[in-house]
Amino acid sequence: MRRSWLKITACLIAGLYVAPAANSMQWSRPPSAAATLTGELPRVLASSKPEEAVVAALTAIRQNRLAEADKLVDALLDARPNYRLAHLLKGDLLMARAQPLATIGSAPIADEKLKDLRDEAAVRMARYNAPPPLSEIPANLLQLSSSQRFAVVVDASRSRLYLFRNDNGVPRYVLDFYITIGKLGFDKSREGDQRTPLGVYFVTNHMAREQLDKTYGQRAALYGVGAWPLSYPNDWDKQQGRTGSGIWLHGVPYDTYSRAPKASNGCVAMPNADMEALGSYLQANTPVVISPKVEWVSSEEWQRRREAARSSVEGWRRDWESLDTPRYLSHYAGEFKSGSMGLSEWKAQKTAVNAGKQWAKIKLDDVSLFDYPSADGSLLMANFAQDYKSSNLENRSQKRLYFRRHSSDWKIVYEAAAG
Numbered sequence: 001m002r003r004s005w006l007k008i009t010a011c012l013i014a015g016l017y018v019a020p021a022a023n024s025m026q027w028s029r030p031p032s033a034a035a036t037l038t039g040e041l042p043r044v045l046a047s048s049k050p051e052e053a054v055v056a057a058l059t060a061i062r063q064n065r066l067a068e069a070d071k072l073v074d075a076l077l078d079a080r081p082n083y084r085l086a087h088l089l090k091g092d093l094l095m096a097r098a099q100p101l102a103t104i105g106s107a108p109i110a111d112e113k114l115k116d117l118r119d120e121a122a123v124r125m126a127r128y129n130a131p132p133p134l135s136e137i138p139a140n141l142l143q144l145s146s147s148q149r150f151a152v153v154v155d156a157s158r159s160r161l162y163l164f165r166n167d168n169g170v171p172r173y174v175l176d177f178y179i180t181i182g183k184l185g186f187d188k189s190r191e192g193d194q195r196t197p198l199g200v201y202f203v204t205n206h207m208a209r210e211q212l213d214k215t216y217g218q219r220a221a222l223y224g225v226g227a228w229p230l231s232y233p234n235d236w237d238k239q240q241g242r243t244g245s246g247i248w249l250h251g252v253p254y255d256t257y258s259r260a261p262k263a264s265n266g267c268v269a270m271p272n273a274d275m276e277a278l279g280s281y282l283q284a285n286t287p288v289v290i291s292p293k294v295e296w297v298s299s300e301e302w303q304r305r306r307e308a309a310r311s312s313v314e315g316w317r318r319d320w321e322s323l324d325t326p327r328y329l330s331h332y333a334g335e336f337k338s339g340s341m342g343l344s345e346w347k348a349q350k351t352a353v354n355a356g357k358q359w360a361k362i363k364l365d366d367v368s369l370f371d372y373p374s375a376d377g378s379l380l381m382a383n384f385a386q387d388y389k390s391s392n393l394e395n396r397s398q399k400r401l402y403f404r405r406h407s408s409d410w411k412i413v414y415e416a417a418a419g
Helices: 005-018 041-048 050-062 066-079 084-096 114-129 209-223 235-239 272-279 299-321 325-329 343-355
Strands: 141-143 150-155 160-167 170-178 199-202 226-229 248-250 262-264 287-291 332-338 360-372 379-390 394-406 409-417
Touching: 041 050, 041 066, 050 066, 050 084, 050 114, 066 084, 084 114, 114 170, 114 262, 141 299, 170 272, 199 360, 209 226, 209 248, 226 272, 235 409, 248 272, 287 360, 299 325, 299 360, 299 379, 299 394, 299 409, 325 343, 332 343
Parallel strands: 150 287, 332 409
Antiparallel strands: 141 360, 150 160, 160 170, 199 287, 226 248, 360 379, 379 394, 394 409
16 A cells, blocks of 8 residues: 555654664554654654665655755765665766656666665565555464564565564564565575575574674674574475575674665675664574565464464374374374384384373473465474373473375374474
């Protein structure tokens, strides 16, 4: 839905007072009062909300309000002298004094990355012209465990990252940011393919810039303020034969404000101020879902999918605990794997193990459920702590199950110990 210039500007003014961190983007319904870019507003906007300032400048240029655009761009360059897109817009505004502008980047600049800057402007504008339905919930986040205070969802095709907080199990929108992904897009499959992986990953730790400098020397400059490594490749990636490593959330070199939408070697990169803002919410085990395109669903539809996923996991647990081996094994698909073990070996092992037990009690704790991004969109991932007690064995472990839809049922296609 396209907004009028007055509504955009009014929304930006409101955002200056409600935003929790510099450069973060927290949205509220724009007030009806009109506003214009006068006085200190361009400077304040450029300093605290650079992306909104770019969008406002682009909107002003398109509506031929060049004086207002010029004030905004000058303020941007004062606040962020390394913002290359702002330099491009300044070139456009200078050229506009001689002739009408045909497109972004009309100025004859000797920059081979002109297309990258146009692409960045386009995806930033797209966020404003067609905002996501933030009252709805991303379908990927079906259940967060109590230990997961926040979760991240990346929309790879739209160069956007969303942060959600765990509100008693319900994901609630907090912030969103512009991001950079791999040079060749997404769906990573091998080492060095310059693609960003699709899947469900977890933050493993935080590498501050000082640590990066000690470890990587001059190469650390690529990561800006720091890095938050992700658990790629996960167990499903390995089962699918995907290779590679070192997929991180990280900042950008200090000599540039932001990078093009597709410019990394596979990581998710963000402007340094944005990375610091996001990093304040991240901790080990924070889920990061990277999807080709986020599906937003109503709370009613989300609840329906969540209950269906819970039912599948609970049915598996209940039937395993019952020691009714055929019924328990009915939860596994014909293509099931666990490491190098296929379904026939799995059936033989479980039949032998259950035959030696008089009773079993199985409890699942810290359960998180994700609609796992995949080519056919039919994977469900369950991650949990498993407390197993039986007549002759007790243990506690972390486990991960991957289900695939078969007709109207979910069947387990992979089972692994979660590290």
